[in-house]
Amino acid sequence: MQSPSLASAPSAAAETSRSGLQILIMAIAAFIIVTTEFLIVGLLPALSRELNISIALAGQVVTLFAFTVMLFGPVLTARLASVERKKLFTLILMVFAASNVLAAVSTNIWVLALARFIPALALPVFWGTASETAGQLAGPGQSGKAVGRVYLGITAALVFGVPLGTLAADSVGWRGSFWILAAIAFFIGALMHLVMPTLPVSASAHPDQKQTAILRQPRFLAHLLLSILTFTSLFTAYTYLADILERLGGIPAREVGWWLMGFGAIGMVGNHLGGTMVDRKPLGAMVLFLVLAGAGMLAAVPLAPHHIGLIVALVAWGIGYTALFVVCQVRVMQAGAQAQALAATLNISAANAGIGLGAIVGGIGIGHFGLSSIGLIATLIAALAATVALLMMRRR
Secondary structure, rough: OOOOOHHHHHHHHHHHHHHHHHHHHHHHHHHHHHHHHHHHHHHHHHHHHHOOOOOHHHHHHHHHHHHHHHHHHHHHHHHOOOOOOOHHHHHHHHHHHHHHHHHHHOOOOHHHHHHHHHHHHHHHHHHHOOOOOOOHOOOOHHHHHHHHHHHHHHHHHHHHHHHHHHHHHHHHHHEEEEEEEHHHHHHHHHHHHHHHOOOOOOOOOOOOOOHHHHHOHHHHHHHHHHHHHHHHHHHHOOOOOOHHHHHHHOOHHHHHHEEEEEEEHHHHHHHHHHHHHHHHHHHHHHHHHHHHHHHHHHHHHHOOHHHHHHHHHHHHHHHHHHHHHHHHHHHHHHHHHHHHHHHHHHHHHHHHHHHHHHHHHHHHHHHHOOOOHHHHHHHHHHHHHHHHHHHOOOOO
């Protein structure tokens, strides 16, 4: 007679395999959702040419997306916290599929703006609930690994989403990039509906008065301000990186995607370094990577015609840029340790405030001083952020 332990082994293996597939689907969904936000950065030069608008105006669709996430993210995440997760994530992916179709058929900046506004409402809801759901799927003792896999999808989108979109645009046009993303979003949404189990909503999804107490802590608010300044600096320059490479660096449009891919690949080093350093000295890591990114942004513009020097500048910029994503998220969650989920959501809003402000500041800089001013403006804001971090270190 077969023992119960032997009989249950195949069942446990099948359950582990099933949860692994479900978490993989979550990671792919994360990649699609975050790529939709940042894809537009690599498409700006082609998009501005076809829609007959300035690069600075085209850059404001980045601002629109980011400010929508900032303004509506915490409210919508709280409002939809009670919705069953399978239903919620399937709906979010279908919204992203439909909005990418709308972007693909846009005939002017206003239609494109609407196509960016709609998914920006849904993105923070996914960010705010994905970690908890991954932990539920994995089961006790495996939640850390599961969350890590989902965040790998997010990291991959941050690092490779823009260059992949740019390369696709070179092959099938910027509209084709949105069509491809729409098709993948629809497929993963359908797969999620078929494979994902119905999951109960955790009581921790509802922030209580004790958690919101972090909003009355001046030091926590200072950490959010530091995130805003950091992302304003990074996206003052990064929003227009494709245009810098094309116009100042003289790099053919068909090769820009490969340069962005290299920028993303070196960024994986920054992801590792940031994750390693932030636990020991979060504010010290902020200063280090702000200085590194600032030096890269400042040097990239004058070195743009000299490709060897440009590569060195992009290496410094790329490492600092990607490291700061990790350092900012962990730093704010440490500062709001008694309400980490709320702290993470607030940092996402702060980061998107900076992304939107960066696109605005960069656009104004281009309009008044030309594209060559971008590196200096971004570096001055990075210096301000580093100064704030140093003051916070002194007043700990």
